[in-house]
Amino acid sequence: MISFRLFLTFLKIGAVSFGGGYGMISLIREEVLSNGWLTEEQLLRFIAVSESTPGPIAVNMATFIGSSQAGFVGALAATFGVVLPSFIVILLIAALLKKVMKYAGVQSVLNGIRPVITGLILGTAFILLLSTVANIQTVHDSALLDWKAGVIFAILTVSATAHAKFRKKPFSPILLLLFSGVMGICFYL
Amino acid sequence: MENRMKKLFKLFLIMLKIGLFTFGGGYSMIALLENEFVSKRRFMQTDEFADMVAIAESTPGPIAINAATYIGYQQNGVLGSAAATVGVCIPSFVIIFLISLFFDAFQQIRWVTAAFRGIQVGVVVLILSAGLKMLRQMKKTIYNIVCVCLTTACLVLCSLFAVNFSSVFYILIGAMIGLSIYFVKRMYEHRKTETKK
Numbered sequence: 001m002i003s004f005r006l007f008l009t010f011l012k013i014g015a016v017s018f019g020g021g022y023g024m025i026s027l028i029r030e031e032v033l034s035n036g037w038l039t040e041e042q043l044l045r046f047i048a049v050s051e052s053t054p055g056p057i058a059v060n061m062a063t064f065i066g067s068s069q070a071g072f073v074g075a076l077a078a079t080f081g082v083v084l085p086s087f088i089v090i091l092l093i094a095a096l097l098k099k100v101m102k103y104a105g106v107q108s109v110l111n112g113i114r115p116v117i118t119g120l121i122l123g124t125a126f127i128l129l130l131s132t133v134a135n136i137q138t139v140h141d142s143a144l145l146d147w148k149a150g151v152i153f154a155i156l157t158v159s160a161t162a163h164a165k166f167r168k169k170p171f172s173p174i175l176l177l178l179f180s181g182v183m184g185i186c187f188y189l
Numbered sequence: 190m191e192n193r194m195k196k197l198f199k200l201f202l203i204m205l206k207i208g209l210f211t212f213g214g215g216y217s218m219i220a221l222l223e224n225e226f227v228s229k230r231r232f233m234q235t236d237e238f239a240d241m242v243a244i245a246e247s248t249p250g251p252i253a254i255n256a257a258t259y260i261g262y263q264q265n266g267v268l269g270s271a272a273a274t275v276g277v278c279i280p281s282f283v284i285i286f287l288i289s290l291f292f293d294a295f296q297q298i299r300w301v302t303a304a305f306r307g308i309q310v311g312v313v314v315l316i317l318s319a320g321l322k323m324l325r326q327m328k329k330t331i332y333n334i335v336c337v338c339l340t341t342a343c344l345v346l347c348s349l350f351a352v353n354f355s356s357v358f359y360i361l362i363g364a365m366i367g368l369s370i371y372f373v374k375r376m377y378e379h380r381k382t383e384t385k386k
Contacts, residue, residue, distance in 0.1 A: 055281025112367015119340025184307020
């Protein structure tokens, strides 16, 4: 039964997420928390693994969450769910509606959605920042500042910005995660 | 018939390779697909490929899956798109499934736990920079700026006050506003041409 639930949840995630990888992060977070599948901490670990293994992040996340909840069948159900909407929509477009993306109406819907996705990603980043650095999830929690996490965040932001400025190209996500892992060992061990 | 099976299998293998060697999701995969299907094998024209990328980006779902399905269909019909999509997913699935078998035990190791506390912060930085990158590339119209600010603020506030409001609704509201702006604009233009007459 849980596999069916996983399938439906990831079907929904696949059907309404736009803008690739992190575009679905806010919805995935809501779903795994409200279903009690993962804690916020586990979610961040899963994202780290999904980001540093090959393949689309969305598929990696689906497989990982599915497997953690219901083993092989769960992984299969979740992955199938997240892929299916893409598959159907693209087949329809490629086979029948090649011109559909060029209609002004369709473009205006996409123009309406695009900034929302940006807002959802930024909002999720702030929520996660508050909970990792200050341990605040709701207003009822009193802030418990984790200064080590704060320092790691500051170092990472400064070095990522500096890298983008001087090297003229974005840092590699895997290198950034490795670097933050090394810092984690230095600070927390 | 045999020829067709051969073509399907080849498509499957190419996608398997691409699924295995792309890190970091959609956009890095686009570069590999371009190299494989346009530069190397000339299965597709450059402008056709650009159209495909535009469609893959603006339809729901993972960009890599969208692109694989589209190219698969274009090469070999419905069977082609199935072969391509399954091919691109298999490496992810196998690797992540194997990791998930050992992940719990792995997390028990003391220094791994410490490393993950740092990595959690790293993930937050990655998500933040993905959002900021989209913000920089966005056209700075009034609607876009207001919309980003409102969505960000609502999402954070709802989470802080433990109000349940699914991200799906934000996306639907954005779609409806986009469509309404379009209709209002059209009505306005229509009226202008009427008065000119």
